[in-house]
Amino acid sequence: MSDPHTEVTCCSTPSQTDPSMPASLQWFNQMVPHALAYAQQQKENGHPLVGIMCEYAPRELIMAAGGVPACLCGGSASTIPAAERFLPANLCPLIKSTFGYSVQQSNPFLEMADLVVAETTCDGKKKMIELLSESRPVHVLELPQKPNESDALAYWQQELRKLQTILEQRFNTQITKDKLRRAIKVMNQERKLRRDLASLMQQDNPPLTGCELLNLKSIISCIPEDLEQYEKAIQDLPGRKLDPPAKQRVRVLLTGVPMPHGAEHVMELIEKNGGLVVCQENCTGLKPILEDVDERAEDPIRALAEKYFHLPCSVMLHNNSRLDTIKELVRLYRPQCIIEVIWQACLTYDVESARIKRLAEDTLRLPYLKIETDYSRADAARLAMRMEALFETANENKERQDT
Secondary structure, three states: OOOHHHOOOOOOOHHHHOOOOOHHHHHHHOHHHHHHHHHHHHHHOOOOEEEEOOOOOOHHHHHHOOOEEEEOOOOOHHHHHHHOOOOOOOOOHHHHHHHHHHHHOOOHHHHHOOEEEEEOOOHHHHHHHHHHOOOOOEEEEOOOOOOOOOOHHHHHHHHHHHHHHHHHHHOOOOOOHHHHHHHHHHHHHHHHHHHHHHHHHHOOOOOOOHHHHHHOOOOEOOOHHHHHHHHHHHHHOOOOOOOOOHHHOEEEEEEEOOOOOOOOHHHHHHHHOOEEEEEEOOOOOOHHHOOOOOOOOOOHHHHHHHHHHOOOOOOOOOOHHHHHHHHHHHHHHOOOEEEEEEEOOOHHHHHHHHHHHHHHHHHOOOOEEEEEEOOOOOOHHHHHHHHHHHHHHHHHHHHHHHO
16 A cells, blocks of 8 residues: 655755754654554554544543544645545645545555544535545544633533543543543643744744754654654754855744645745745644643643643634734744745635734734645745745845844
8 A cells, every 4th residue: 555645745855965954853854654653563552543633632632542643634635636536626635635545545544543533623624524434433523613602611621521431432441630641741741842942943043944843743742752852853953054044034934724744835935935934833833832731730631621722723713812822923933924824725714814914914014925825836936936025025124124
């Protein structure tokens, strides 16, 4: 069975020929083979594999049940044609790519999965999940859509308790408070290490590119060797110089849709055309790791519910916390412009982009660029021209501020 997940991603290609790259970063260029070997070993040892499709899925609950959580979000354009035999052509490419892997049976993590946990983050994904559930065991977490309502958090807690029951029954185990606290502790450790790595981008001369930082994550959370490599990277990176130097590039805050493994081509374009992504607000960046879970909470389920409930996803009504997050990240990372990426047919992010544009231009006084694209690279030349124009404006603004 072929495995498109093992294809080299665009962001990792330059790094593999860079002699200045520490071994800790090179480790993550082989993230998929490492994760696959870990998953296979865990399965042999009797641990179930649970596929997840969104950052709202609490990995801690899966880990406390003895399971291995693996992200199934598709990032390959090659699986989309197979999905379009069943799904509309004008659907989000992430949804189509994910389902295409199922049609082709070409994602080993999905093929090994004993359960898939999915979330009601958008209508397209919900209907795709219906099709997926015809051939896979699926449990759906229903998100409360109005986070400001008084009963929203209580409803979300109940959804997590239902998931706890499903995991216990399916895997014949008991998720105790102690098991949950241990899982919370190791997830907090991973989140902190990734935050520490991301904070290196706050420097005037960051020691890594945005593409390199994006690579510093895994399909599977909390693999012990990954945690060791995160720690080594934090030690190895200070003092490293980029070529061309970071000060010669335009600092970019990237927001919008997640960029799953294999779908990082917009990041590559930004950094090939004079930009440096110093901050990634999206779900494959800082958004899911900004907040930890209370390890000493009397009720760990409630603590988990509170942490995951605070994710500022565009699916939520009155998603003001996303704007607050961007304002704080602008203060910390000092970008010269904001680029928002939206996958075609991602309606929630597309509609919300009007608010992000106003925030960037009217409140933060930063040039803003909205990019709507898919997994193909047919529009690369056009996007590069738009980026260059944005960076020219950003540089002109910087020159005016410096004089």
